[in-house]
Amino acid sequence: MDIIALQQKLTEFANEREWNEFHTPKNLAMALAGEAGELLAEFQWLSAEQSCALTTQQLTAVKYEMADVLLYLLRLADKLGVDLEQAAYEKIALNAEKYTIALAKGNALKYNQLEE
Template identity: 55%
Template sequence: MTNELERLAERLREFARARDWEQFHTPKNLAMALSGEVGELVAEFQWLTAEESANLDPETLARVRGELGDVLLYLVRLADAVGVDLSGAANAKLDENERRYDPTTYRGSARKAPPLD
């Protein structure tokens, strides 16, 4: 993980430890909580038009910011709990996507690429 994500993971570990919440922070529970927070984030955009979603009013933006924070916290905590370097995983996935979606073939296209061999 990057230094900033490592510091955040340590802060989350300490936050959970101070409250004796490690017992609840199993990978299963963290994944479920992450899913719930993603749902709350999606709900903020559910009935907005594409234009409205790109130009959030200050009140909605504040709620979205909070939900994004929740999503990131649970994602970092889950990665830490299962021993995954989140930055490494994201960079590996981006490397894979760069191989799968060459710009010449996929520029301006939303179609899925076939799996890599």
């Protein structure tokens, strides 16, 4: 994925529509939360098994909601000057420290519930 190219495409899209005044970090974060809610709504009332075996129509809806979440996140990162790729690698490293293989393997406990 070329994050910078996507961010440039989004900037161009917003510029063409004169939306920059609306694309404040607060507004983008709120829009991101709304789109995450729409993604969740696609799974509402499905069993775990059903959520793993979506119909073509369901998968298409989920795919586009995921894209909306990604696009708002990329736009927010661009507005704040955050390098998302670097941040993601940093966060994986931090999670590796909190969730060591020895303590976290095979369970879903939060890091502060893991016992040494």
